[in-house]
Amino acid sequence: MDEYTPFLDALTALLGCEGVLNDPADHERYVQDWAGDRLGMPLAVARPSSTAQVADTVKLCREHGVRMVPQGGHTGLVRGAMPDPEHAELVISLERMDRIRRIDPLNFSITVDAGCILENVKRAAEAEDCYFPLSLGAQGSCQIGGNIATNAGGLNVLRYGMMRQLVMGLEVVLPDGRIWDGMRALHKDNRGYSLAQLFIGSEGTLGIVTGAVLKLSPRPEKSQTALLAVPSVKAAMQLYALARRQCSDLLSAFELIPRECIELALKAAPQLSDPLDAAYPHYVLLDLAATGPVDLGEMIEALLTQGMEDGLVLDGVLAASMSQSQRLWQFRESMLEGQQQRGEHLRTDISVPISALADFAEAATQAVGTHSPDATIIAYGHVGDGNLHFNVLPPATLAKEETTNLLHDIELLLFDVVDRFDGSISAEHGIGRVKQAAYLARTSDVERELLTGLKQLFDPDQLMGMGRILADPSAS
Amino acid sequence: MDEYTPFLDALTALLGCEGVLNDPADHERYVQDWAGDRLGMPLAVARPSSTAQVADTVKLCREHGVRMVPQGGHTGLVRGAMPDPEHAELVISLERMDRIRRIDPLNFSITVDAGCILENVKRAAEAEDCYFPLSLGAQGSCQIGGNIATNAGGLNVLRYGMMRQLVMGLEVVLPDGRIWDGMRALHKDNRGYSLAQLFIGSEGTLGIVTGAVLKLSPRPEKSQTALLAVPSVKAAMQLYALARRQCSDLLSAFELIPRECIELALKAAPQLSDPLDAAYPHYVLLDLAATGPVDLGEMIEALLTQGMEDGLVLDGVLAASMSQSQRLWQFRESMLEGQQQRGEHLRTDISVPISALADFAEAATQAVGTHSPDATIIAYGHVGDGNLHFNVLPPATLAKEETTNLLHDIELLLFDVVDRFDGSISAEHGIGRVKQAAYLARTSDVERELLTGLKQLFDPDQLMGMGRILADPSAS
Numbered sequence: 001m002d003e004y005t006p007f008l009d010a011l012t013a014l015l016g017c018e019g020v021l022n023d024p025a026d027h028e029r030y031v032q033d034w035a036g037d038r039l040g041m042p043l044a045v046a047r048p049s050s051t052a053q054v055a056d057t058v059k060l061c062r063e064h065g066v067r068m069v070p071q072g073g074h075t076g077l078v079r080g081a082m083p084d085p086e087h088a089e090l091v092i093s094l095e096r097m098d099r100i101r102r103i104d105p106l107n108f109s110i111t112v113d114a115g116c117i118l119e120n121v122k123r124a125a126e127a128e129d130c131y132f133p134l135s136l137g138a139q140g141s142c143q144i145g146g147n148i149a150t151n152a153g154g155l156n157v158l159r160y161g162m163m164r165q166l167v168m169g170l171e172v173v174l175p176d177g178r179i180w181d182g183m184r185a186l187h188k189d190n191r192g193y194s195l196a197q198l199f200i201g202s203e204g205t206l207g208i209v210t211g212a213v214l215k216l217s218p219r220p221e222k223s224q225t226a227l228l229a230v231p232s233v234k235a236a237m238q239l240y241a242l243a244r245r246q247c248s249d250l251l252s253a254f255e256l257i258p259r260e261c262i263e264l265a266l267k268a269a270p271q272l273s274d275p276l277d278a279a280y281p282h283y284v285l286l287d288l289a290a291t292g293p294v295d296l297g298e299m300i301e302a303l304l305t306q307g308m309e310d311g312l313v314l315d316g317v318l319a320a321s322m323s324q325s326q327r328l329w330q331f332r333e334s335m336l337e338g339q340q341q342r343g344e345h346l347r348t349d350i351s352v353p354i355s356a357l358a359d360f361a362e363a364a365t366q367a368v369g370t371h372s373p374d375a376t377i378i379a380y381g382h383v384g385d386g387n388l389h390f391n392v393l394p395p396a397t398l399a400k401e402e403t404t405n406l407l408h409d410i411e412l413l414l415f416d417v418v419d420r421f422d423g424s425i426s427a428e429h430g431i432g433r434v435k436q437a438a439y440l441a442r443t444s445d446v447e448r449e450l451l452t453g454l455k456q457l458f459d460p461d462q463l464m465g466m467g468r469i470l471a472d473p474s475a476s
Numbered sequence: 477m478d479e480y481t482p483f484l485d486a487l488t489a490l491l492g493c494e495g496v497l498n499d500p501a502d503h504e505r506y507v508q509d510w511a512g513d514r515l516g517m518p519l520a521v522a523r524p525s526s527t528a529q530v531a532d533t534v535k536l537c538r539e540h541g542v543r544m545v546p547q548g549g550h551t552g553l554v555r556g557a558m559p560d561p562e563h564a565e566l567v568i569s570l571e572r573m574d575r576i577r578r579i580d581p582l583n584f585s586i587t588v589d590a591g592c593i594l595e596n597v598k599r600a601a602e603a604e605d606c607y608f609p610l611s612l613g614a615q616g617s618c619q620i621g622g623n624i625a626t627n628a629g630g631l632n633v634l635r636y637g638m639m640r641q642l643v644m645g646l647e648v649v650l651p652d653g654r655i656w657d658g659m660r661a662l663h664k665d666n667r668g669y670s671l672a673q674l675f676i677g678s679e680g681t682l683g684i685v686t687g688a689v690l691k692l693s694p695r696p697e698k699s700q701t702a703l704l705a706v707p708s709v710k711a712a713m714q715l716y717a718l719a720r721r722q723c724s725d726l727l728s729a730f731e732l733i734p735r736e737c738i739e740l741a742l743k744a745a746p747q748l749s750d751p752l753d754a755a756y757p758h759y760v761l762l763d764l765a766a767t768g769p770v771d772l773g774e775m776i777e778a779l780l781t782q783g784m785e786d787g788l789v790l791d792g793v794l795a796a797s798m799s800q801s802q803r804l805w806q807f808r809e810s811m812l813e814g815q816q817q818r819g820e821h822l823r824t825d826i827s828v829p830i831s832a833l834a835d836f837a838e839a840a841t842q843a844v845g846t847h848s849p850d851a852t853i854i855a856y857g858h859v860g861d862g863n864l865h866f867n868v869l870p871p872a873t874l875a876k877e878e879t880t881n882l883l884h885d886i887e888l889l890l891f892d893v894v895d896r897f898d899g900s901i902s903a904e905h906g907i908g909r910v911k912q913a914a915y916l917a918r919t920s921d922v923e924r925e926l927l928t929g930l931k932q933l934f935d936p937d938q939l940m941g942m943g944r945i946l947a948d949p950s951a952s
Contacts, residue, residue, distance in 0.1 A: 106831035188903040197673035246768040292722040355582035385663040427664040
């Protein structure tokens, strides 16, 4: 009899057959993340269907000393939710907890199970003429619980904030199996320390989010998209400052796209054609959205005119309809496919102060170019937040192992440039396992001690999400 | 020799004579809060002039086992920063740390000492054509550190969020005297647990905020103010939903003012005259603000027309100029003076879901009216956030002691109504000492244990801000 048999029997007794996957053949979909990485296999996959079942599962793990890792839609990029290759871990998947519990349009709030897929939450909001603004590539499969655990960002952060700003209340199963009920549908509440904010971004290491009250906005009635050619990253950032000032708070996305990305998109999606008559070094893709008597067309024309006068905009195309707008955004989506088709590459999600972004991009380009002149840099991203995906495609001729080593070296070099600009090596994706070494090397003793103390306070048995963010003490 | 003499000598050696106030005659201004309350006298007042001096002061307190209470502009309303009447406490005032360290308009950020007065931060932002949106009655004397420690709210929360949403980075002296440097000027950063969010709203019990990086917005170029008469609180809330939907995200304040408050304002400020031709049961004071090509006049006209058609607006006055706008806002300010002139009264800052606010107001009015028919209810506030200052003026004929008892009874009764609507007994002011009993009585075991654990983790010697939020264990 396997040492885990009594635990697995008890788990099946608790959750029923549809609540536990014991057969490794069924585990395939729980071991890979969005980047295609896989690490280890799970002990089993638990699929509780209620908060009470999550709590009972966690209690059982604690009784048996079994490690656990909470899992959402497996769209992370830092291997945070992947089973540990060194220790047996029970995957606790929230996928069966996908109820919209309540929507209250007058309160601009929606109450959901953590396993709800983001897209479904957005749809439920729209059905009540509201808007849940979190928007990202993975929205068709990522889950709200994962969005909360990783403090997800995406395309509309500059106007609506990250997940941290969109959560009003949380329900969390603690690592000891108790439930913390912080499901408050209040826009303002100043009682005690904010436990909710501590759980947000804790990557499943302090508890399992099982439910949330999320903040909605009125649904924008109209939007306006523009793809503008700009001479440089510096000009793009000056255009951003201008756009913030000329468009009130109606600017909802401001993406930098270098020419290389347009090329990738054109290759990946042959139905697309070059958006402008000539090729330009950089482009900005921006969205305005509004309700009520606001003329967004007039607003964007004024921005364009001023941008051209100031030499910040060289050419551009405005979307006059929803389908034209979707066509422009297709460049943003297709370029990601094109990037993916190139195979192994370096993916970063750094941030720097917005005012330093152009200088950072220049310094980083120079550093990579000096080290590795044949690599292709594609630096795009949510520059309105100071967030740049400074990615690097290796020369196609390189062998697998050399590629991995080269990309690792380039990452180290890039992170040094990030340090010089007081930036972050993780603006969006989190730390997980992938960035742990680089994160801890940059963290002060006092911060590391506080984080370790918090982990110990919430998870005294050290069983939940071990080895993510902080090092696994048993591995040292 | 007093038992504290060696400590005080060492403190003076550390901070110099201008850095320590030993004479009780100099303590007067450090023992009262905004509500005029006073509790005990401090051991002394330390006035460090730098983060390093704060850290050294805290270390010295720790060596000597001296309790300390951080203090900002003494504008709190829950006695959080007032010296403890039971234990000797060193007041650590941040008032000499009032430097604007840096302003970076391209990054929409400002870096300040915690002792900066809010008004000065707002002015510094304006000088760079930026806007720091936190706006509250006490802004001429409250300090940024206090705003952070209490997660301040105010008039513009519905558009810009509370202090929690406006902080990008923090510098904190921990209760052991070490400095946590979280001074990040990044709009997006997803590294590790958010310590900054834990310190925000912790009311000086987990550390002393010494510096902050704050998020700025573009300065609105134009604004539009309206004072609208509405038939009921319910109508006001429907008007709010309409305004959110018709005015994009340009609505920046939405205040409910009952007729009683207009009367108070007219009495307190004789230069004011009744704003409309007739008296109405309730009024809404709202602001729109924008930059760029947006016609706010057209927007407010459209709202007014629709509101009248729907029976939500009975009459109204629009401010066509800045001075007219200020005149309308004077009602909001003068009514507070009027309230103050009435002497002891019950001051609350409750919140409920926006959709429940009208029903809450009705239930609370009924409960108070049944208990105490001669009391005057004035329920005003930031109803766009679900936040109501449901205040009660006692009958003027009542003796002092009876008044205190009556107001205490009414508070208990009101908090029960808040519970029925899943609301918060503290939307803005925090817990401090004043709301501690009511807060702890409403807090689950699991939440109280986590908060106590956090306090123990950050302040193992239990010396900083003891007895605020959580009960002082030595007092039990």
